[in-house]
Amino acid sequence: MVNETVLKNFFKYVDENQDHYVDRLREAVAIPSVSSDPDRREDVFRMGNWLIELFKKLGISYEAVDVGNHVMSGKTLKLPPILLGSYGNDPKKKTILVYGHYDVQPALLEDGWNSDPWKLVEDSTGRLVGRGSSDDKGPIIGWLNAIEAHQKIGVEFPVNLKICFEGMEENGSEGLDDLIAREADKYFKCVDAVCISDNYWLGVTKPCLTYGLRGISYFNITVSGPGRDLHSGVFGGTVYEPMTDLIILFSKLVTPNGKILIPGINDDVAELKDEEMETYRSIEFKLEELQSAIESKTNIYDNETQTLQARWRYPSLSIHGIEGAFSAPGVKTVLPCKVSGKFSIRSVPNMDPDKITACVDKFLREEFGKLGSENKLQVECVHGAKPWVSSPDHWNFVAAANAVEKVFNCKPDLTREGGSIPVTLTFQDALNKNVLLLPMGRGDDGAHSTNEKLDRHNYTEGIKLLGTYLHEVAAIKST
Amino acid sequence: MVNETVLKNFFKYVDENQDHYVDRLREAVAIPSVSSDPDRREDVFRMGNWLIELFKKLGISYEAVDVGNHVMSGKTLKLPPILLGSYGNDPKKKTILVYGHYDVQPALLEDGWNSDPWKLVEDSTGRLVGRGSSDDKGPIIGWLNAIEAHQKIGVEFPVNLKICFEGMEENGSEGLDDLIAREADKYFKCVDAVCISDNYWLGVTKPCLTYGLRGISYFNITVSGPGRDLHSGVFGGTVYEPMTDLIILFSKLVTPNGKILIPGINDDVAELKDEEMETYRSIEFKLEELQSAIESKTNIYDNETQTLQARWRYPSLSIHGIEGAFSAPGVKTVLPCKVSGKFSIRSVPNMDPDKITACVDKFLREEFGKLGSENKLQVECVHGAKPWVSSPDHWNFVAAANAVEKVFNCKPDLTREGGSIPVTLTFQDALNKNVLLLPMGRGDDGAHSTNEKLDRHNYTEGIKLLGTYLHEVAAIKST
Numbered sequence: 001m002v003n004e005t006v007l008k009n010f011f012k013y014v015d016e017n018q019d020h021y022v023d024r025l026r027e028a029v030a031i032p033s034v035s036s037d038p039d040r041r042e043d044v045f046r047m048g049n050w051l052i053e054l055f056k057k058l059g060i061s062y063e064a065v066d067v068g069n070h071v072m073s074g075k076t077l078k079l080p081p082i083l084l085g086s087y088g089n090d091p092k093k094k095t096i097l098v099y100g101h102y103d104v105q106p107a108l109l110e111d112g113w114n115s116d117p118w119k120l121v122e123d124s125t126g127r128l129v130g131r132g133s134s135d136d137k138g139p140i141i142g143w144l145n146a147i148e149a150h151q152k153i154g155v156e157f158p159v160n161l162k163i164c165f166e167g168m169e170e171n172g173s174e175g176l177d178d179l180i181a182r183e184a185d186k187y188f189k190c191v192d193a194v195c196i197s198d199n200y201w202l203g204v205t206k207p208c209l210t211y212g213l214r215g216i217s218y219f220n221i222t223v224s225g226p227g228r229d230l231h232s233g234v235f236g237g238t239v240y241e242p243m244t245d246l247i248i249l250f251s252k253l254v255t256p257n258g259k260i261l262i263p264g265i266n267d268d269v270a271e272l273k274d275e276e277m278e279t280y281r282s283i284e285f286k287l288e289e290l291q292s293a294i295e296s297k298t299n300i301y302d303n304e305t306q307t308l309q310a311r312w313r314y315p316s317l318s319i320h321g322i323e324g325a326f327s328a329p330g331v332k333t334v335l336p337c338k339v340s341g342k343f344s345i346r347s348v349p350n351m352d353p354d355k356i357t358a359c360v361d362k363f364l365r366e367e368f369g370k371l372g373s374e375n376k377l378q379v380e381c382v383h384g385a386k387p388w389v390s391s392p393d394h395w396n397f398v399a400a401a402n403a404v405e406k407v408f409n410c411k412p413d414l415t416r417e418g419g420s421i422p423v424t425l426t427f428q429d430a431l432n433k434n435v436l437l438l439p440m441g442r443g444d445d446g447a448h449s450t451n452e453k454l455d456r457h458n459y460t461e462g463i464k465l466l467g468t469y470l471h472e473v474a475a476i477k478s479t
Numbered sequence: 480m481v482n483e484t485v486l487k488n489f490f491k492y493v494d495e496n497q498d499h500y501v502d503r504l505r506e507a508v509a510i511p512s513v514s515s516d517p518d519r520r521e522d523v524f525r526m527g528n529w530l531i532e533l534f535k536k537l538g539i540s541y542e543a544v545d546v547g548n549h550v551m552s553g554k555t556l557k558l559p560p561i562l563l564g565s566y567g568n569d570p571k572k573k574t575i576l577v578y579g580h581y582d583v584q585p586a587l588l589e590d591g592w593n594s595d596p597w598k599l600v601e602d603s604t605g606r607l608v609g610r611g612s613s614d615d616k617g618p619i620i621g622w623l624n625a626i627e628a629h630q631k632i633g634v635e636f637p638v639n640l641k642i643c644f645e646g647m648e649e650n651g652s653e654g655l656d657d658l659i660a661r662e663a664d665k666y667f668k669c670v671d672a673v674c675i676s677d678n679y680w681l682g683v684t685k686p687c688l689t690y691g692l693r694g695i696s697y698f699n700i701t702v703s704g705p706g707r708d709l710h711s712g713v714f715g716g717t718v719y720e721p722m723t724d725l726i727i728l729f730s731k732l733v734t735p736n737g738k739i740l741i742p743g744i745n746d747d748v749a750e751l752k753d754e755e756m757e758t759y760r761s762i763e764f765k766l767e768e769l770q771s772a773i774e775s776k777t778n779i780y781d782n783e784t785q786t787l788q789a790r791w792r793y794p795s796l797s798i799h800g801i802e803g804a805f806s807a808p809g810v811k812t813v814l815p816c817k818v819s820g821k822f823s824i825r826s827v828p829n830m831d832p833d834k835i836t837a838c839v840d841k842f843l844r845e846e847f848g849k850l851g852s853e854n855k856l857q858v859e860c861v862h863g864a865k866p867w868v869s870s871p872d873h874w875n876f877v878a879a880a881n882a883v884e885k886v887f888n889c890k891p892d893l894t895r896e897g898g899s900i901p902v903t904l905t906f907q908d909a910l911n912k913n914v915l916l917l918p919m920g921r922g923d924d925g926a927h928s929t930n931e932k933l934d935r936h937n938y939t940e941g942i943k944l945l946g947t948y949l950h951e952v953a954a955i956k957s958t
Contacts, residue, residue, distance in 0.1 A: 098506055201897055214712060227774020233693065233898025237737045237795030238786050238823050240777045247798055251730030256723055256850040258716045278871040288678055290717065295706020298719045298853040306718050317717030318814050319726055323807065326800030326821060331697055331861055335797050337608065342805060346715050374777040382810060419712025463634055 007406065009153045014145070015464050017152075021459065022128060026120040028102075029130035035080065035103035035171040038073050040245045044167045046082040047102045051083055051140075051165060056304045058147050060163065063187075067175030073137045079175050080167030084187055085109045087147060088160040094473055097191040097431070099423060100140035100198060102170030104132035109166050112450040116150045126456040132370045134454040135447035139197035139462065140165055146402050146467035158474035162191055169198075169423075179424050184430045192478065193396040194427045194435040197466065199441050206284035207465070209397055210437035212416030215347035215387035215423060217356045221249065221364060224338040225375035239335070240373040241440060243325055246341045249377075252367055253343060254317040257300050258310065262343070265361035269314060270349045270389075276313070279304045279392075279414045285288050289443075312416035315351060319343045328348075345405040346418060353384030388425040388435075389416070396434040399472035406472075407464045438469060481950045485634050486885065493942050500624050500938065501607060505599040507581075507616045508609035514559065514582035514650040517552050523559040523646045526581045530562055530619075530644060534866075537801030539564045539642065542666075546654030551782055558654050559646030563666055566626060567639040573952055574639040576670040576910075579619035583611035584927050591929040605935035613933040614926035618676035618919045618941065625946035637765050637953035641670055648677075664875055665907045670744035671727045671957065672875040673906045673914040676945065680921050681894050685763035686883045686944070688876055689916035691791060691895030691952035692825035692835075692864035692903060696835045700728065700823050701841060702819040703757060705852035711812045718814070719852045722804055727819045728856075730848055732822060733796040736779050737789065739824070741796075748793060749828045749868075755792070758893045761783045768922075772893030793893035795829060798822045825897060867904040867914075868895070875913040885951075886944045917948060 013042050014021075033047035048064065055062045064081035071077070080103065107117035113122050120130035130137075133192040143163070168174050180188070185399050201208050223242040230239065254260050285304050301307045310316065323340040326332045345356055361379045368377045391397070392414050404412040421437070428435045440462035446452045492501075512526035513519040527543065534541045543560035550556070559582065586596035594600050599609035607617075621957050622642070635895040647653050652769050659667070680687050702721040709718065733739050770776050780786045789795065800817040805811045824835055840858045847856045870876070871893050900916070907914045919941035925931045 064488060166692075169917070216712070216812070218812070222775075224775035225749065225775055231793070232797040232799070232823060233825060234895070235773060236797045236823075236897060237789040237793060239773055239775075240735055240779060241737075241797060243798040243800070244733055247726060247729045247823065248735065254723055256719055256727065256852040258720075294704075294709060294714060296704055296718075296853075298704035300717055300719060300853075310716040311713070314716060316711070318711040318720060318812070319722040319804075319814065320711070320716045320811060320813055321722070321805030322801055323805075325798075325806070327802055327804070327806035329802060331821070332799060333695070333697070333797070334799055335799065342810070344507055344711060346712060356665055374736040374779075416713060417712070419710065471804045 002475045007468060007471065008154050009155065010149055010467055011464050013149045013153050013417060017149070017458065018460050021463065022122070022456065024145070025133060025138055025141055025166045025459065027126065029120040030118055030133050032118050033103045033132070033167065034106045035168050037106055038075050038077055041077050043406045044103050048081050048083060048167055051102055052143055055085055058144060058151065058328050060087045060147070064084070064181060067179060070174050078088055082165065082176060082179055082451045083165040085163030085212045086161070087163070088140065088157055090160060093158070093160050094192045094328065094471060094478060095162060095190045096196045096473055097162040097164060097188060097427070098143050099164045099194065099196045099427065100143070101136045101166050102140060103170050104135065104137070104239065105170050107131040114451055122456065126460065128455040128456055129262040129451055129453045130283070131452055133452055134441035134445035135452065136169070136198045137453040138459050142197065142459070142463045142466050143442055145335060146470070147464045149463070150469065158471045160190070161215040174422060176423065180430045188431055189434055191431055193433050193473070194431065195396070196424060196435065197436050197438050197440050198415060199439045200438055200445055201436050201449070202413055203289060204442045204444050206410060206413055206441065208413035208415040209392065209400050209404070209407050210415050210417060210439065210448045211392045213387065213420050214265060214312060214418050215343055215351070215353065215385045216383065216420050217347060217353050217381055218342070218344040219360060220340050220342055220380045220382050221246065222338065222340045222378040223375050226337040229337050230335040232333045235335055240375050241335055242339050242375050243336055245324065245368065245371055245373045245375050246339050249364055249367055250319055250341055250343070253319070258316055260315060262319045262359050265345065265356065267316065268350045268352065268355065272309070273314070280308060282411070283308065283413045283415065311418040313348055313361065316345060317347045334401070349389045351387060353381070353386055357381040357384065360475040383420055385420050386425055388428065390428070390435055394434040395478050396436045396473070399476045400436055400438050400469050403465055403468035406468050407461055438465070481954045482517070482731060486947060486950065487942050488632045489628055489634065489946055492632050495938060496628070496884050497935065497939050498594045500620070500942065501580040501601070501935065503611060503624070504607065504617055504620055504938065505825055507620060508599040508611050509741060511610070512582045512646065512905045513585045514647050516585055517554050518556050520556050522627070523582050527562060527646055530581055533623055534564055537623060538627070538632070540564045541565070544658060549653050553751045556912050560660055561641050561646070561655060562642065564642030564643040566642070567636055569639055571669045572637070572639050573957060574641060574669045575949060575952055576641040576667060576673045576906070577622050578643045578673065579622070580615045580645050580674045581619060581647050583614065584649050588609035591806065593930055601935065606932040607935055607938065608932045609928055610931055613920035613924035613931055615648070617933040617938050621676065621919055621938070621942045621945050622907070624942045625949070628942070628946065633784035637950045639669070641667065648886050652902060655902060659905055659909045666912055668827065670910055672912050672946065672952070673910065674875070674917050675738050675900070675903060675914065676919050677900065677919050678896060678916050678918045679924055679926070680918055681892055682763045682768060683921045683923050685889060685892055686920065687894040688871065688879050688883070689894050689896060689918065690871045691868040691877065692866065693791060694830070694832065694864045695823055695862065695899050696826060696832050696860055697821070697957055698839060699819050699821055699861050701817065701857040702817045702854050705816040708816050709814040711814045714814055720814055721818050721854050722815055724847065724850055724852045724854050725818050727850060728843055728846055729798055729820055729822070731796070737795055739794060739796045740844045741838050744794065744824065744835065747829045747831065747834065751788070751792070759787060760891070762787065762892045762894065786879065792827055794827050795825045796822060826929040827866045828868045830866060831854040832865060834861070836860040836863065864899050864901055865904055867907065869907070869914055873913040874955045874957050875915045875952070878955045879915055879917050879948050881951040882944055882947035885923070885947050886940055939958055
């Protein structure tokens with residue numbers, strides 16, 4: 001049982017120290033740790049050092065792991081360190097691994113920000129605006145704030161905490177997978193469960209726990225024929241045109257309303273069970289939110305449940321574009337000699353990337369054979385990532401749900417997401433432990449967009465949530 | 480009857496003055512009269528003045544018509560003058576209008592030229608290499624060389640010549656159509672037939688007369704839905720994707736082997752008559768030439784006749800590309816909100832651009848309706864040009880065929896072309912006179928490419944051909 005007095009004191013301390021936490025976030029936002037900009041690499045290191053100073057202050061033992069160099073824009077650059085931290089080492093306590101990242105997306109005032117993206121400002125509604133406020137500096141500092149609060153109120157920390165903060169998340173997480181594999185039986189050995197706070201509520205008022213992500217298989221389909229681009233006046237009608245072939249192949253992939261036509265692709269989609277169906281009833285989501293996000297009424301489904309299921313529990317196929325064809329404004333009578341069409345399939349349990357590739361390859365070759373064209377076809381899966389789904393019945397999720405009830409006085413939505421967060425699956429596969437996504441920010445935070453924000457309410461209650469979650473983890477039966 | 484002694488003397492003079500003609504061409508090539516480059520506009524004027532000096536020297540009365548200004552790359556530029564020349568005014572003689580252009584395509588040494596494109600050089604096989612040598616400075620100077628030769632050998636010129644040389648052919652022929660319409664009943668009033676030397680032999684050894692060109696209808700098909708580009712992870716499967724709709728529409732346009740599927744499009748194609756079929760028997764063309772040009776063996780037909788017919792007497796449809804989708808190398812998981820697909824139909828007699836547009840519009844709207852998509856479709860014909868076909872039985876062609884026999888000792892091929900030369904139809908429609916295309920250069924001259932050349936043989940025999948053609952015109956019965 002969680003000690004309610006302890007929680008009460010913890011909440012009181014957090015409420016009284018809001019401005020201190022905001023100042024701390026302001027300091028972090030002021031360091032433009034953009035991992036995809038070679039000129040900002042020094043700032044990423046600076047941000048790592050800023051965290052190390054905080055680790056020291058809080059008595060967190062740490063290692064700043066050097067994961068080598070990489071090449072970007074023709075330059076060889078040192079990769080920012082992956083910070084591994086340990087707080088507590090009591091064999092009687094559970095050990096929770098928390099992951100986050102201290103690098104951020106690029107941001108320029110002229111992109112359309114209303115204020116300097118590197119100066120955290122609070123507007124009249126309590127929105128803390130600045131790059132990285134929500135993605136992911138607010139959440140990672142949230143964990144540290146929770147530790148500090150426990151120290152200040154003189155309460156024992158409920159779990160052993162392992163920390164993994166990287167500085168390359170927005171640029172491919174280079175070096176991370178290798179490190180996780182290497183440390184799985186060492187640094188990460190005693191971990192009982194993983195918690196990642198790096199996503200968002202579905203909407204703007206109700207917290208959620210996220211238990212699933214779609215995978216992705218990205219394909220590049222190349223049709224080639226002539227040795228050079230040709231003039232359609234001189235050659236149109238006399239040669240097999242790669243563009244015609246590619247367009248016909250692409251037309252066979254998916255229907256306008258999103259049904260994938262490639263045989264075998266839908267076979268492994270997990271059956272929709274009653275328990276899962278039940279979770280959709282209470283979810284805070286309105287079609288108007290989708291229509292507002294897509295700035296149109298071109299949604300396929302007229303109800304929330306089907307829309308959410310289509311987003312996160314069924315596969316989808318999107319055609320992204322064609323490389324090698326005419327793509328500029330205006331008029332050009334070119335007959336392209338080689339065209340590469342790009343599409344991707346968002347995959348769901350229990351689809352497997354290798355089987356997806358096999359189905360796509362077989363189908364496209366068969367269909368290409370039917371064309372009777374003399375051109376050549378090449379099918380390539382350039383990137384395949386598995387879907388991820390966790391069990392919301394696991395004690396890790398139950399502890400988080402209990403924490404949400406104590407902090408927000410409501411049951412959390414159980415959500416999935418349509419995109420992918422590769423590290424989630426990496427941790428689950430490497431450690432074979434339950435992974436929970438426990439977001440701090442709201443669905444409208446604009447993580448990769450202009451005017452990124454974290455509401456002061458979400459920040460403050462988020463610190464309470466992360467701390468309370470750890471108390472619930474300590475209290476819950478883990479068998 | 481043509482006076483054979485006169486021709487003999489004319490040929491002898493041309494042969495003896497080859498180097499003089501090459502020097503004259505060298506002077507012209509040295510003026511980089513690139514009409515599509517604002518920084519070269521002065522050179523286009525310089526080239527016009529160079530011709531005017533030659534007109535004066537040869538006693539050709541002329542007018543350099545100012546056709547105003549145009550805007551290019553944000554600059555207002557003076558259009559180069561259209562040179563109208565008159566040589567002879569004998570009511571007993573026929574009047575032939577010759578058209579050509581004194582501007583050229585751009586050229587840079589670094590594009591892959593083996594020598595400075597603005598310095599005419601002759602290689603060991605007699606290829607005169609330089610920008611504009613074949614397109615179209617060689618031919619226009621050819622007419623003037625023929626006049627000069629007649630003066631030098633003291634022989635009366637066989638016809639009245641009207642000259643129309645423009646300086647904007649490679650950049651949309653701005654101002655030309657209006658001028659032709661305006662002068663049809665004035666300057667062009669007495670014209671009996673038109674001769675344009677601005678295309679090429681089909682191959683490299685046999686002269687041809689060209690009597691047909693395909694037209695073109697260029698379409699822009701826009702499908703739009705969401706108000707902004709979306710992330711395929713978040714939205715894939717829940718919205719109607721414009722790219723999916725466009726791809727399906729495009730797949731219904733044409734088969735891989737070039738059969739246009741739009742109802743009504745093929746209805747007006749002129750029937751293939753025996754006389755026309757006969758013309759294909761003797762044409763100098765081998766499939767290997769096509770395969771060499773396309774640098775592959777992806778030709779649809781396994782014989783020359785069907786290939787040539789597909790190129791110039793049947794319509795074709797080519798899909799050029801898509802604007803608004805992802806077109807760069809690499810991977811991007813964008814779901815484009817608005818995509819504009821571009822395709823064109825090469826049209827043939829008796830197809831009509833308005834009817835083509837009506838068929839395309841109706842078909843695409845019907846097919847789009849079947850998709851059940853909530854996206855929006857826009858169908859636009861951005862450019863429509865009629866096909867052109869002339870009668871090779873007309874005295875104008877017969878005179879040219881006779882001239883070919885006298886200069887080259889063979890019957891010319893009767894050819895058409897798959898592309899379009901809009902001024903051909905403009906002259907025919909405005910003057911209601913027969914138009915003949917009488918090329919000087921070979922099929923491998925590389926008119927818009929690097930290392931453009933005109934063979935010395937073609938240049939010299941071409942001068943003879945143009946002069947002899949005028950003698951044949953004078954001798955032939957024109958009713």
